[in-house]
Amino acid sequence: MTSIGLQHYLLLAAALFCLGILTMTLKRNAIGILIGVELILNAANLNLVAFTRYRTGAIDGQIVAVFIILLAAAEAAIAIAIFMNFYNSLATIDVDRADQLQG
Amino acid sequence: MNVNTWLEPIVFFLFAGVVLFSAIGIVLTRNIVRAALFLLGTLGGVAGLYFLLMANLLAAIQLIVYAGGTLVLIVFGVMLTSKSPWVRFAPSRSEAAAATTIGLVLFAALAKIVTGIDWTVAAHPADQPATVRQVGNLLLQQYLVPFEVASVLLLVVMIGAAYLARPEN
Amino acid sequence: MSQATIPWIEPVPEKRVAMRRKALLVLFGGGLTALIVGCVMLGVFRALPDQVGTIVFILAGVLPILGGLGLIPLGLLNGSVVLTTLGFAQIGIGALVGGLLKATPIDPLVVGVLLLVIGPIAAGLAMLTAAGVIVAFKQVVQLLLMRWTALILFCGGIVSIILLVWAHAFVFRYVAQLANDTTLNTSATTTFGGDLTIAELSTRFSGNWRPVAFVLWPLQFGLIRDLIAMGGVIGFISIIPLYTIWWERKVAGRIQSRLGPMRVGGWHGWAQSFADGMKLICKEDFVPPEGDGTLFRLAPYLAFVPAICAFIALPFATTYVFRDLDVALLFILAMLGIEVLGVIIAGWASNNKWSVYGAMREACQMVSYEIPMGMALLVPVMTAGALRLTDIAKLQQDGFGSWLAWNNPFCLIAFFCYYTASLASCKRAPFDLPESESELVAGFHTEYSGFRWSLFFFAEYAAMFAVSGLAVILFLGAWYGPLPLSWAPAGNDIASAVVRGLLFDGPILFILKCGLLLYVQIWIRWTLPRIRIDQVLYACIQVLLPLTMLVVLGSTFWLLFDNSAHPAFESFAKVVRGLLSLVGVVISIAIAGFIIFGFVNRRRLVGTLAIEHFPGS
Numbered sequence: 001m002t003s004i005g006l007q008h009y010l011l012l013a014a015a016l017f018c019l020g021i022l023t024m025t026l027k028r029n030a031i032g033i034l035i036g037v038e039l040i041l042n043a044a045n046l047n048l049v050a051f052t053r054y055r056t057g058a059i060d061g062q063i064v065a066v067f068i069i070l071l072a073a074a075e076a077a078i079a080i081a082i083f084m085n086f087y088n089s090l091a092t093i094d095v096d097r098a099d100q101l102q103g
Numbered sequence: 104m105n106v107n108t109w110l111e112p113i114v115f116f117l118f119a120g121v122v123l124f125s126a127i128g129i130v131l132t133r134n135i136v137r138a139a140l141f142l143l144g145t146l147g148g149v150a151g152l153y154f155l156l157m158a159n160l161l162a163a164i165q166l167i168v169y170a171g172g173t174l175v176l177i178v179f180g181v182m183l184t185s186k187s188p189w190v191r192f193a194p195s196r197s198e199a200a201a202a203t204t205i206g207l208v209l210f211a212a213l214a215k216i217v218t219g220i221d222w223t224v225a226a227h228p229a230d231q232p233a234t235v236r237q238v239g240n241l242l243l244q245q246y247l248v249p250f251e252v253a254s255v256l257l258l259v260v261m262i263g264a265a266y267l268a269r270p271e272n
Numbered sequence: 273m274s275q276a277t278i279p280w281i282e283p284v285p286e287k288r289v290a291m292r293r294k295a296l297l298v299l300f301g302g303g304l305t306a307l308i309v310g311c312v313m314l315g316v317f318r319a320l321p322d323q324v325g326t327i328v329f330i331l332a333g334v335l336p337i338l339g340g341l342g343l344i345p346l347g348l349l350n351g352s353v354v355l356t357t358l359g360f361a362q363i364g365i366g367a368l369v370g371g372l373l374k375a376t377p378i379d380p381l382v383v384g385v386l387l388l389v390i391g392p393i394a395a396g397l398a399m400l401t402a403a404g405v406i407v408a409f410k411q412v413v414q415l416l417l418m419r420w421t422a423l424i425l426f427c428g429g430i431v432s433i434i435l436l437v438w439a440h441a442f443v444f445r446y447v448a449q450l451a452n453d454t455t456l457n458t459s460a461t462t463t464f465g466g467d468l469t470i471a472e473l474s475t476r477f478s479g480n481w482r483p484v485a486f487v488l489w490p491l492q493f494g495l496i497r498d499l500i501a502m503g504g505v506i507g508f509i510s511i512i513p514l515y516t517i518w519w520e521r522k523v524a525g526r527i528q529s530r531l532g533p534m535r536v537g538g539w540h541g542w543a544q545s546f547a548d549g550m551k552l553i554c555k556e557d558f559v560p561p562e563g564d565g566t567l568f569r570l571a572p573y574l575a576f577v578p579a580i581c582a583f584i585a586l587p588f589a590t591t592y593v594f595r596d597l598d599v600a601l602l603f604i605l606a607m608l609g610i611e612v613l614g615v616i617i618a619g620w621a622s623n624n625k626w627s628v629y630g631a632m633r634e635a636c637q638m639v640s641y642e643i644p645m646g647m648a649l650l651v652p653v654m655t656a657g658a659l660r661l662t663d664i665a666k667l668q669q670d671g672f673g674s675w676l677a678w679n680n681p682f683c684l685i686a687f688f689c690y691y692t693a694s695l696a697s698c699k700r701a702p703f704d705l706p707e708s709e710s711e712l713v714a715g716f717h718t719e720y721s722g723f724r725w726s727l728f729f730f731a732e733y734a735a736m737f738a739v740s741g742l743a744v745i746l747f748l749g750a751w752y753g754p755l756p757l758s759w760a761p762a763g764n765d766i767a768s769a770v771v772r773g774l775l776f777d778g779p780i781l782f783i784l785k786c787g788l789l790l791y792v793q794i795w796i797r798w799t800l801p802r803i804r805i806d807q808v809l810y811a812c813i814q815v816l817l818p819l820t821m822l823v824v825l826g827s828t829f830w831l832l833f834d835n836s837a838h839p840a841f842e843s844f845a846k847v848v849r850g851l852l853s854l855v856g857v858v859i860s861i862a863i864a865g866f867i868i869f870g871f872v873n874r875r876r877l878v879g880t881l882a883i884e885h886f887p888g889s
Contacts, residue, residue, distance in 0.1 A: 004115045007217060009152070012119050014213035016145070018206045019126040025202040026194050029135050031180055035142050038173070039126055042149050045165075053156045059233040062161050063246050066238070069161075069168050070253055074260040076173045080180040081267035087184040136567065136620055140574075143613065163602035171609025172642070178616050179635040182628070235598055235659045 009050035017043035030083050030093040034076060041072045114155055122148035135185070139178050146170045157232040296406055303399030310392035317384060325373075328384035333370025336362040425542075429511045434592070434779050436504045501594050505583045513733035514545040520794045526870065527798040548726075555722035560622055563719065567621035572720070572727035575614030579734040582607040586741050587661050588779040589751040600661045601653065604742060605646065608697055608735055612638045615699075615706060618728070619716035630715030633805050634706035637696055640812035641703075645693035647820035651686035651827045652676045652746040665750030669757040669777070675749035678852035680834070680845065682827040687747045689820050691789075694739035696812065698732060701797035705805050740789035744782060748789075751782035791867065 016039055023036030045065040052061030083093050090097055125144030132138050146169045153162035194202070242250050316327065340362030347355030369387070405412060518533065522540065525532025533541030559565050585600035587593035597603055612634060619631025655676055656664040668674050677687045696703035707715030717728050744750060753776045760776040761768035773780055803811070833841040 004111050008115060008119070009156070010217040011214060012122065012152075014210060014217060015123060016126055017213070018210040019123075019130055021209060022130045022202055022206040023126075023138075025205070026130060026199060027138075028194065031135055031177060031184070032138055034177065035129060035138055038142060038169070039129065039145060042145065046149060046152060049153055049156045049158050049161060052158070059158075059237055059241065060245075062158050062233060062238060063241050065158075065161055066164060066242075067249060067253060069164055070257070073168050073173050074256060076176055077260055077264045078267070080176055081264040083180055083184060084268050093184045134564070136564070136617070140567065140570070140617065143610070159597060159599050160602070163597075163599040163606060166606035167602055167609060171606050171612070172639075175609070175613060175616065175635055175638055178613065178620075179632075179639070182616075182620060182632060182635070232598070 006050055006054040009046060009054075013043040013046040013050070016040075016046065028094050028096055030079075030086065030095050033095065034079050034083075037075070038072060041068055044068060111155065115152070118148045118151040118155065121145075122152070135181050136178065139174060139181060142177070143170055143174055146174065159232045160235050160238050292406065296403055299399045299403035299406070303396045303403060306392040306396030306399065310389050310396060313384070313388040313392070317389070328388065329370060329373050332384070332387050333366050333373060336366030337370070340364075340366065426511070426515050430508070430783065433504050433508050433511070434588075436500075436507075438592075440500055440504070498594075505594060506580060509580055509583060509730070509734050509737075512737050513730045514549070516733045516736070516790060516794075517548075517729065518542060518545045519791075520797075523791070523794050524798045527795075552722050552726045557723070558719065558721045560624065560719045563623035564621040567617050568719070569724070571614050571618035571621055572724040572731075573614070574617060575611050575731040576727045576734075578607040578610040578614070579731040579738070582738045583734070585661075586738055587665070587745070587751075588741075588782050589777065590662055590665070592779045593662065596660065596662055598660045601649065601659055601742070601746075604738060605642075605649070608738065609638070609642065611731055611735060614731070615716050615728075618720065619706075622716070622719040624719050626712040626714070626718045627716050630706040630708075630712050630718070633708075634699070634716060636805060637699075637703065637705060637808055637812075640809050641693045641696035641816075644689055644812055644816035644820045645697060647817070647824055648686040648690035648693060649742070649746060650824050651683055652679075654824075654827055654831060655679050655683060661745050661750075665745055665752070668749045669752045671752075671756035672749070672754040672856070673849065673853045674756075675747065675853075675856070677747040678849060678856045680827065680830045681848065681852065682823045682830060683747065684852060684855070686820065686823050686827070687743070689816055689823065690747070691743060693812070693816060694743065695793065695796065696808065698736045698739060698793070700736065700793055702800040702803050703808055704797070704802060705808060708802055710802075736790060736793060737786055740786040740793070741782070743789055744785045748785055751779060751785075752777055753781055788863075792863070 020036045020039030020043060023039060024033050027033050027036065045068050048061040048065045048068075052059060086098065087093050122145050125141040125148065128141035129138045129145070132141065146165060150162045150165040150170070153159075153165060313331075320327065340359040343355050343359030343362065347353070347357075347359055518541070521544065522532040533544035535541055536543045536547045559568055582604045584594045585597045585603045587596065587600070615634045616631045619627040619629075619634070622628075652664065653659055656667050658664055664676070668676055672678075676683055678684060695701075699706050705715075707717065709715070712718070717725055720728065755776060757776050760772045763769075772778065775781075830845070834845045836842065
């Protein structure tokens, strides 16, 4: 059986990243876009941790991954708060309808 | 450990399968609650991969912050905003085709790059899982400034979210 | 009065008698055949050691395929789904075994002995036992109606699971010893990565002991050991809710001046939960047509599976732990957090106003209690300087005074904060907003019935045990008794092992302490009224959160000064620790006194309240 190396993880992360991009482009629901962003951040984290294990042997990548998880949580909190306001004023969270500033 | 040599590929492909299946589910489903649940699958699978990559603490943080906290927040947001006249957010066929093409091209390019480089040159995988103590020491010594900045950021986010979501008087 | 006039005492219907006869026939016949097959195969293997490969290939690979090929047309002609499926299954098994034997260099003797000797003999014994139970049904019922059956079953279940875990640990240690034995382990890895081959094991177990080698061989694989231990965990998790529910109903009954379940099973309705379980399995399996069916079916498992997973990392004693993770605390908290998601999804998928309200409340509540809960748990973690639960427990082995709850004043406050937050995390009163049955019908599980409904309850009671276990490990001396471990008898004989296990160290003490905390949870639920959702949010975010923040800060300063660099503060800390231990003793005695008072007066309370305070009685 093949042994698992860095390449496998990188390929998986690349696929996850592309699926995240697809989610962001295909969803019009603001929360769907947020979910796509989470996928992309997870792909980045996976890369960091895989590099940490297979290339450096140190754990710096894990620390960066911790910060990314923290930022993702913060981003989700703010994003949900913004969506609430958006929903309160427009009664929808379809991002295509957020064009009121276009005049 | 000999057991790992045959167990590791199986576990890797298991978790990778879960991650990819749920991620594809997120892309394909129209129902946003189901998308959030598929996200749980992806996050859990990635946490499993972290365990496999000897990052136990990170896996636990992933589960507790992402799966336990962020995901509940997302589901909560979905529940509060779902009653809307435009619930179906289906993209048009041309949009879907364009997005899929872009995604596939991107993946092909990334895969080409990843497979084109000989990664084994500098490979010396870590065999021991990183201990909590190691991570803590790094956080409070080498990465103290980012750590403090992050704490300030969290405070700002807390105040900001409370301000944004406050009832309008 | 003749029996026929009483409608509910009917003679046993003819159909059931026939069914019983059929079941007996199948079990006896099948069991005997399986036993004979196993013994014959054993004889064949011993007589023809050279042809084992061919025999196994024909019997376990070719024969099932032929049988399957014969069964499928038979099933199709008779229109029997069972026969057809059986045929396909046989072909699949035959192909799998044959392929394994041909494609991999696996020892055919191993497959042969496991599939054709040990398997049939075990199955035969199990079937014969089942047949015996059917024959001796009346006697078994008599046995179950005895007075102390409940206690015996409960203790027996827990003790047997502990024994199972112990035997598992013992056998595995033995296997590991064999694997490290260089005189025995000469060859490299086998196909599946195990270190030992059957041939190597057989040199240790020769003659009549040879079957032991076959039994031990699979145990060297981590996955198989994990499956066995997982069986123990799941067994424990099913015993705990069954008896906690019965116990809760008894306690609730006494608190409300009634008796609680009294009939099923004879002695104090001990079998009530089993009867309820049977009823729940037979209930209509309702899925709301307007809801989201898939999510509705998925949600109970989403609540139940994380609750089981929490027990993977929860240690019962130093060696009684499934996986001694260094991040066990975070892992358990994460699993409890994911369980909440199941509840929210259940409420959402029901598409019922009350369910959605329940789910919303659960989400609100979760966001507010998680932070104080985590912060309160930080205090003992900081004091111990470790995140591995077994390491934290090790600090508390020097008797009552060394328990972390009395380590400093902040720990004691943190314990109460954690206990309050953990009530909210288990959706227990006064924080049972998600299901508040007097306002929301039944909250998130309004639309659930039958087996799925019971899964929510299994998850809830398993989570109750898990949070109590965390409280015990982090604050109340883990699995160590109130006396210092150094006083324990050190001998290796049975007597000192029993004394050690009952008084000083071990899973029994841990389960007893968890049981005490469970009792307090039940007690609080039936004593306090439910509070409003805004009061829950106020209590968690505006009271508990600042309090835990102060406690964490104070504990940091305490730890900063409480060391040999500050001798004055160290002696002050010792005095404070002694005083706090006294407080702890007083609290423990008070709680025990309340419990004993309630237990002693349980009958009098029912009698006086029911008779004297009711008009006309």
